[in-house]
Amino acid sequence: MNSTPSIDETDRRILRALRRDGRLSNTKLAEQVGLSTTPCWNRVRALEENGVIESYTAVLNQQALGLPDTVIIEVTLDRHDDEIFEKFGQALADLPEVIEAYLLTGEYDYLIKVAVAGTAGYEEFLRRKLYKLPGLRHSRSTFVLRCLKRAHSVEP
Known part of the structure; x- marks a missing residue:
């Protein structure tokens, strides 16, 4: 468009x-x-x-699915070349716990939103999945206490 x-x-x-x-x-x-x-x-x-409406989707309740906790993760990669961005981005997109992922400017390379079952579920996600992705140098995590607003697009 x-x-x-x-x-x-x-x-x-x-x-x-x-x-x-x-x-x-x-x-x-x-x-x-x-x-x-x-x-x-x-x-x-x-x-x-015209691409104004991209798609229609169902919004699922994370808690009802047994994944009541949301974690925001900032990720820094060990290098910044096309190959590592491609490999990391694709591997990240393939993880079912990842709800959203953004490539950023600034101090961190990615901002990732994941759904997990408590701290034990998050530790398992980190050790078995995130830390095994290619090119990851550093991550910083924050548990969400409460969602104040959730929208999937702006109000037209």
Whole structure:
């Protein structure tokens, strides 16, 4: 996508409604945003085709899955070449405990968010997985006490 698509207030209402509930039927969505079903469906399709809506997903409850703790990890690599970034990044993406991972500028190379079952689960993740990734030089971890806000996109 080379340019930013034009988004009007009706598109914004559609996006806000889908952000709250991505499972809305087209009929309910059209009703909520004040359109008939065909124009609503056409707008949603255009938002998808233009890459404004990337995907639809289910948000899972970590605690219900037995992984109630979130840990934020800052990682520094031992060197900064394309090969190590590629290997480390791919290995990181393959770990199921990793919820989010970002390549950064600044003091650390990566910021990683993981879901674990307590300190024992975190120690196992560190020893058996993270510390075995290629190129890791240093990590610093912080346990999350409470999530104050969780959003998967900005409010349009």
